[in-house]
Amino acid sequence: MSELKMSIEELLSFPDDKGHFGPYGGRFVSETLMAALDDLAVMYKDKSTDPEFQAEFDHDLAHYVGRPSPLYYAERWSKKLGGARIFLKREDLNHTGAHKINNTVGQALLAKYMGKKRVIAETGAGQHGVASATVAARLGMQCTVFMGSEDIQRQTLNVYRMKLLGAEVVAVDSGSRTLKDAMNEAMRHWVTNVDDTFYIIGTVAGPHPYPQLVRDFQAVIGREARAQCIEQNGCLPDALVACVGGGSNAIGLFHPFISDEAVKMYGVEAAGHGLATGEHAAPLCEGKPGVLHGSRTYLMSDKAGQIIETHSVSAGLDYPGVGPEHSILKDSGRAEYVAVTDEEALSAFRSLTQLEGIMPALESSHALAYAEKLAPTMKQDQIIIVNLSGRGDKDIHTVAVIDGIQVLD
Amino acid sequence: MSRIKGCFERLQGEGRKALIPFVTAGDSNPELTVPLMHSMVKSGADIIELGIPFSDPMADGPVIQLACERALSHGVTLADVLLMVSEFRKQDNQTPVVLMGYLNPIETMGYEYFAEQAAEAGVDGVLTVDLPPEEADEINGYLLQKKIDSIFLVAPTTTPERVQKICSKASGYIYYVSLKGVTGSAALDTAAVAERVSMIKGLTDLPVGVGFGIRNGETAAAIAKNADGAVVGSVLVEQIAKNQQQSDHAIAGVSSILKEMRTAMDKLNR
Numbered sequence: 001m002s003e004l005k006m007s008i009e010e011l012l013s014f015p016d017d018k019g020h021f022g023p024y025g026g027r028f029v030s031e032t033l034m035a036a037l038d039d040l041a042v043m044y045k046d047k048s049t050d051p052e053f054q055a056e057f058d059h060d061l062a063h064y065v066g067r068p069s070p071l072y073y074a075e076r077w078s079k080k081l082g083g084a085r086i087f088l089k090r091e092d093l094n095h096t097g098a099h100k101i102n103n104t105v106g107q108a109l110l111a112k113y114m115g116k117k118r119v120i121a122e123t124g125a126g127q128h129g130v131a132s133a134t135v136a137a138r139l140g141m142q143c144t145v146f147m148g149s150e151d152i153q154r155q156t157l158n159v160y161r162m163k164l165l166g167a168e169v170v171a172v173d174s175g176s177r178t179l180k181d182a183m184n185e186a187m188r189h190w191v192t193n194v195d196d197t198f199y200i201i202g203t204v205a206g207p208h209p210y211p212q213l214v215r216d217f218q219a220v221i222g223r224e225a226r227a228q229c230i231e232q233n234g235c236l237p238d239a240l241v242a243c244v245g246g247g248s249n250a251i252g253l254f255h256p257f258i259s260d261e262a263v264k265m266y267g268v269e270a271a272g273h274g275l276a277t278g279e280h281a282a283p284l285c286e287g288k289p290g291v292l293h294g295s296r297t298y299l300m301s302d303k304a305g306q307i308i309e310t311h312s313v314s315a316g317l318d319y320p321g322v323g324p325e326h327s328i329l330k331d332s333g334r335a336e337y338v339a340v341t342d343e344e345a346l347s348a349f350r351s352l353t354q355l356e357g358i359m360p361a362l363e364s365s366h367a368l369a370y371a372e373k374l375a376p377t378m379k380q381d382q383i384i385i386v387n388l389s390g391r392g393d394k395d396i397h398t399v400a401v402i403d404g405i406q407v408l409d
Numbered sequence: 410m411s412r413i414k415g416c417f418e419r420l421q422g423e424g425r426k427a428l429i430p431f432v433t434a435g436d437s438n439p440e441l442t443v444p445l446m447h448s449m450v451k452s453g454a455d456i457i458e459l460g461i462p463f464s465d466p467m468a469d470g471p472v473i474q475l476a477c478e479r480a481l482s483h484g485v486t487l488a489d490v491l492l493m494v495s496e497f498r499k500q501d502n503q504t505p506v507v508l509m510g511y512l513n514p515i516e517t518m519g520y521e522y523f524a525e526q527a528a529e530a531g532v533d534g535v536l537t538v539d540l541p542p543e544e545a546d547e548i549n550g551y552l553l554q555k556k557i558d559s560i561f562l563v564a565p566t567t568t569p570e571r572v573q574k575i576c577s578k579a580s581g582y583i584y585y586v587s588l589k590g591v592t593g594s595a596a597l598d599t600a601a602v603a604e605r606v607s608m609i610k611g612l613t614d615l616p617v618g619v620g621f622g623i624r625n626g627e628t629a630a631a632i633a634k635n636a637d638g639a640v641v642g643s644v645l646v647e648q649i650a651k652n653q654q655q656s657d658h659a660i661a662g663v664s665s666i667l668k669e670m671r672t673a674m675d676k677l678n679r
């Protein structure tokens with residue numbers, strides 16, 4: 001194993017009081033939001049060590065989300081690949097069909113304790129929007145979801161789900177009309193309505209304390225997977241694989257394994273049409289550090305510092321930034337970041353559907369595609385855990401269009 | 410003495426308040442900016458805030474978002490903005506120029522190089538919207554070395570303790586954001602602003618400029634009663650947006666709004 005550039009203790013100490021993960025993270029927002037972020041940080045610091053809050057969160061995860069999610073040995077798929085045994089962490093089986101609900105349940109509890117009557121959220125693929133609309137319905141809060149108009153086209157089913165749940169979906173027409181623009185618009189709305197509104201950020205990006213609290217709410221994935229792997233196999237896995245857009249499902253899986261140094265961690269970004277084409281969404285592989293959406297992190301920006309438009313077949317990965325903790329995991333050498341193309345992800349989508357009867361989200365298909373490359377290089381007694389972060393029903397329309405098939409609109 | 414400090418002292422001596430127009434550099438085309446700056450000075454501007462176009466202006470409303478898009482469609486970079494300031498300085502060595510923008514273009518250029526280039530171009534102050542004082546020490550060091558003022562925002566949500574902390578890192582002036590919202594928002598409550606401005610002035614000797622939501626002479630005058638300056642942006646940028654094909658109309662439109670504001674603000678202090 002290659003030498004780490006930073007001690008495990010230091011990695012685990014992040015973030016500091018100001019939300020820094022080494023040179024990354026922090027709080028880069030306009031002054032109007034600073035008070036709200038301070039309030040949230042104070043509330044979270046208090047609740048994160050409050051056994052009553054944790055018990056309430058755990059109860060919701062068990063009885064509303066349906067946790068623990070299974071760790072499933074994908075035997076046929078593994079054997080076909082001919083190498084390591086691959087286990088899938090089945091976040092697709094959660095209520096609302098993705099890992100996103102873990103975080104929205106947690107943040108909705110915080111909103112409730114802070115006495116907020118409305119929540120807002122940004123969404124790319126729509127999974128976080130659905131998960132936010134879901135918890136808002138349950139708690140009787142008003143919910144407004146900001147979504148790029150390009151993504152609204154790609155994810156009509158999720159848009160309708162949000163509306164059925166009682167949420168207002170606001171189409172964002174500025175910039176590239178995708179996730180980053182939805183996040184800009186959500187921030188603008190939050191500035192204007194900061195007194196009564198809680199902003200449920202869907203990923204480990206954004207200003208402090210969001211990267212920390214979203215990570216903590218998602219870390220249930222890794223804690224469960226670690227215990228399940230030991231229970232089923234008597235040992236830890238050899239490698240973890242998860243897709244990275246903003247990076248919440250990946251951090252959720254990785255974080256509880258950080259001190260298990262022998263466990264390799266692979267974050268898989270969207271290479272879109274190929275890294276060489278420039279049409280991708282792979283800031284950790286191809287970008288450089290910069291500041292966007294409240295934190296310093298790896299970004300895709302041009303030589304003048306303008307944010308570049310990204311491309312991925314998967315709306316949830318179509319984002320030019322990434323959570324700051326991934327930036328430090330990359331620099332430290334503790335995690336490795338790779339990228340797979342649209343085509344490779346689509347091929348993995350079909351393999352898993354046909355060999356295991358599990359239809360994965362296109363986001364998760366990126367992780368699966370990398371596992372297809374990794375498994376054959378490993379021995380048959382080795383274990384890979386892939387985070388199957390969401391189910392693919394929402395993507396059927398996209399895949400059908402690629403196949404040239406008209407499904408009902 | 411810095412141009413900004415000199416400007417506020419001169420105005421104070423004359424019993425007047427600063428009129429501070431904002432336009433996005435390179436909007437609606439790069440050739441318009443320098444002539445527009447000169448014309449704004451003639452129409453009564455005391456300090457010019459020049460926006461650095463950015464792809465993701467999170468604190469701005471639709472008017473300034475579109476201004477950024479227009480400037481970026483011409484490929485305007487931070488380096489170009491600095492060239493515009495140099496060009497302006499060939500004819501105007503008096504009027505302070507403040508750059509207002511977001512951190513990523515500045516960070517991409519490099520803090521030290523940016524400070525050098527900005528000083529050389531004749532920039533007097535820098536206001537980075539998404540850079541609160543907690544994160545600003547490094548760039549402030551370079552700006553200070555080059556005698557460029559660091560201007561910070563204070564918001565309606567800022568506590569008095571934070572106002573003090575912000576003022577301890579700021580120079581030039583304090584930019585008070587008059588409302589919870591983005592630039593170009595709806596009507597502001599001038600009485601509430603007056604109260605906040607008095608609070609801030611009780612905590613610092615720095616001049617206080619007020620911006621966001623000032624759209625006409627009447628509001629500018631009401632704001633100037635308590636504040637040291639009125640910042641006006643979106644209503645000017647609307648003129649530029651309306652007259653994209655005719656630069657002289659854009660300049661005339663901006664000019665006429667500034668003259669109205671200047672007259673209203675000066676009347677008040679007479």
